[in-house]
Amino acid sequence: MDKVDGTEHYNFKAPADLATLQVIILDTNPLAWATFEKSSSLSFPAALSQLLIFANAHLAFSQSNRCAVIANHIDGVHFLSPADPGTDHRDPGEADLTPEDLKEIANQNASKYRVFRLLEDEVRASYRRLIKNTTPEAVMACPNSSYLAGALSAALTYINRICFGGTGGRSSGVPGDEKSKVNSAGGKVDETGRTMHAKILVVSVTPDPANQYIPVMNSIFAAQRLKVPIDVCKLRDSTVFLQQAADATGGVYMEPEHPQGLIQYLMMGFLPDHLARQSLILPTKVDVDFRAACFCHKKVLDIGFVCSVCLSIFCEPPQGAVCSTCQVKLDVTSLENIGKPVVLPPKKKKKKKAIDSLPESGVASAAESPVPTE
């Protein structure tokens, strides 16, 4: 009878069609944008409005899609949207406007989809506030500063909060736990306990922050764990960090040839969500360089030597067989003969043995072998 029972039909679970959270990490270093504008004729305001169109397109896909914008500024990382609660939410630009102007703006925006308008207003207002608090001296003081690791960390903690309810994407593995999760979240949950998918888009004009190698790598591995792809739109200075980030997390890496048409790249390359990406060939970079450089001479290596304690890389065994990083005495006996012809082991011992064993063992019989035994 069980086979005829049709109740199973209702228990069928389609793969959860979850909404997507898009986190945009935007470089807002004014000096980097100014130099970039000279070479490419794409100004920051133009790029920002194109990004906002992209964000709106993402929000238009589903009512429950969400978007967050994080600024990677010269003095640190700032959330543009959602704006810091507790700060003044009014647009500082609006202070100079007369009530008539405000009314006109309101009329212009009256027919705009509310979700779009809220995001645009919030991002623009926060950005104006950010620039207002930035002095030209500060900009000149740090021309290339970037807080990529901080921005990625902030994005990931935010994703962890929104998409996983703070559980870090790890189901505890205890039977019956899934049930409780569905109940507590109240909404749709997939098998890993996430309530939303997420992706990160990094729009970058600054070079790699060289002193942040380990934090950036840590962020990349955390993103990998959460199964969050990091998409990279690198407008200037191709970088190794972001290439590896996109490669390791399965994101898209693009360096637009014609930055004026940024919106085209964004829409075609970065907009598809996680379900659509399964059936698309993504425009990503395939030849990522993973070769390491040694600590001693900074040579790029194919084959190197690695300290087993601290994992430092050397191009040749260090002097005195002491690791220059952790000062540990290393055992290099196994490496000493590399590249040299194999030397036969000394035969003294063998001879002795052979002499000792001559009378009774097989060696003796071999010597006597010409004489046939009866």
Place this chain on the structure above:
Amino acid sequence: MADSDEDFVLSSSGDDRPKARGAGGGGGGGGGAAGSSRRSTRKSKRADGAPAPGATKREKWEDIQRSWDNVVEGADGSIAGTVIGLLEATKRKRLLRDTTPIQRGIIRHLVLILDLSSAMLEKDLRPTRFLLTLRYARDFVTEYFEQNPISQLSIIGMHDGLALRISDMGGNPADHLTALQEKAFTVEPKGASSLQNALEMGRAELFHTPTHGTREILLIFGALSSSDPGDIHDTINSLIEDRIQVRIVGLAAQVAVCRELVMKTNDGDDSAYGVILDEGHYRELMMAATTPPVTKTEEKSVPSLLMMGFPSRTVEKHESLCSCHSNLTKGGYICPRCTAKVCFLPTECPCCGLTLILSTHLARSYHHLFPLKNWVEVPWSEAHTSTHCWSCQSPFPTNQSQTSSIKIKIRNPSTTAATATASRSNGATTTSTAPKNDHQQQQQQPPQPPTQRYACTDCKTHFCIDCDIFTHESLHNCPGCQSLSEERVKARANMWPPSIGDGTADAAGEPTSSSMRTQVAEATKMLENSKIAPGSSMEVEN
């Protein structure tokens, strides 16, 4: 039994009668004393909620812990504050670990021994011990290679008195997962388990591994007995000789020989032997083995230089066979020494035996060497500086509770912070006493809801408990420290909480650890700088 009658007459209360009668017989005098003291502790417990210090040792089952005693109504009559506090305490319990940078065995060789005997058919774990163990074993393999990308693993089963080889020593998680699927899931748990057979097979796989790596065995033991062909103590001695460390997770009860085995192979430390309480605890114990073990000075492991290849990835127009699985693949990695194509990293080149890794695999292990510092709980007196979690933007509770309790509060947080730091510094030992203190305080004054803020000691930024756990378990970065310029971090140096140096004293800490930390930091900086070179050169190529 005349004196017992006398006792009966002399005793003032009828309550003491049975005890006194017992005392009359032979050496029962001590029992009577214990009985009276027991009664006195019960009285004192009723009075101040804590056992009298002079009480004789009591058995564990005599201590009754009433979970409802911990829940105390707040000033407004709700228990929400206590509930949140308890939730956070359980979440945070996992985090309070020692963060001194310690030398760890990053390159590991581990044999996972699973019990596949008939004891695993017990259904005390859902669905059965067997199925749950295999499920956890799968998770363990994934987690192990995530944490230790350049390590090796092998899986053995204890089945019907024999040791059953499930997967060979290897560094590819996919191989182990398929082996588990094909060999372990299809096996019907049967017969007795044999510790000796399994340990000997594990030892045979480990004793020839290079000396710079660790040699470990993780044994999941569901049975309570072992049927061995010889003397298990001989095996234990040979394990010690080959410096193999054994960890055991018991599923049923503590077994004396397991304890001895763990103690002898871990220099007298039996903390690596755990018996599970429930499914969650089982997982916790098993996953604890994914963290690289601390290197002890007396160990004979010899650090050495390893020759490794950093292959470059290629993409071919036509498919070709990979040398590791003989599969047709279009892309792959080319061994720099013998130009064989492999499809998966990290691995050992099947042709020339060179270890092939990516530089990212090395980077993955760095967080074990430089753990993120623990964050401290923020007292209400400092809580006014933040309204929301810095990194996930979730709002913090405000101190809407009465102003009268603030004075108490200022004293209270310092003590709770002290207990928190104490339990942090010496791990689980003080955690048993800490709740009692809290309990006492809670009885004396209405409990204050926790601030739910946790502050990094370097950048003084406030975070929520979820971000605290996420950053310490997955991210290993402080989002605040990474997002503030050095000047801004310096400007905050005088804010609460005070910065904690690296020198949090720890007996196991290597004397060179702090200097090593700075030196490795310098060296990695060099690595980063040099990292840019290949990128720029590649740009030219393209």
